[in-house]
Amino acid sequence: MVKQEFMQKAIALAYENVQKKGEPYGAVVVKDGEIVGTGVNDVKAANDPTAHAEIQAIREACRRLNRTDLSDCDIYASGEPCPMCLAAIYWAQCQTVYYAYPKDPSESELGSAYIYKQLALPANERAIAMEKVANEHPEMNPFDLWRELNRN
Numbered sequence: 009m010v011k012q013e014f015m016q017k018a019i020a021l022a023y024e025n026v027q028k029k030g031e032p033y034g035a036v037v038v039k040d041g042e043i044v045g046t047g048v049n050d051v052k053a054a055n056d057p058t059a060h061a062e063i064q065a066i067r068e069a070c071r072r073l074n075r076t077d078l079s080d081c082d083i084y085a086s087g088e089p090c091p092m093c094l095a096a097i098y099w100a101q102c103q104t105v106y107y108a109y110p111k112d113p114s115e116s117e118l119g120s121a122y123i124y125k126q127l128a129l130p131a132n133e134r135a136i137a138m139e140k141v142a143n144e145h146p147e148m149n150p151f152d153l154w155r156e157l158n159r160n
């Protein structure tokens with residue numbers, strides 16, 4: 009299969025998802041010319057705000073390949089990835105992101121543009137509050153334990 013065929017698969021997944029009353033998002037992860045993960049936006053059906061197509065496809069690819077590193081994989085998405093999916097793509101280290109439809113600049117107030125603006129703000133200026141709360145039991149510090157267990 010070639011680039012255009014993988015994109016058509018992502019678009020077909022998105023199209024079928026809309027036919028099933030879902031959102032117009034589909035994605036495929038490709039390794040060595042083979043699809044190793046597919047996903048559609050399943051947010052409403054699963055009541056899961058993180059169930060975006062790209063994340064679903066990354067989860068399936070990682071499960072199938074039994075690893076978290078997708079640096080030898082590309083991802084094809086029907087729509088330009090949102091900030092959450094883009095971050096997941098960075099965590100997975102995918103090589104290249106291909107998308108068919110760019111983000112609609114007139115999208116809803118809570119869309120990608122809003123989140124990108126929020127991320128660029130200092131934490132104390134964001135719409136969602138973030139507050140540091142101390143560990144009452146500093147002897148049970150998971151970060152210290154992790155460092156101790158992962159020393160060479």
Ligand SMILES: [Zn+2]
Binds near residue numbers: 092
């Ligand atoms: Zn997304």
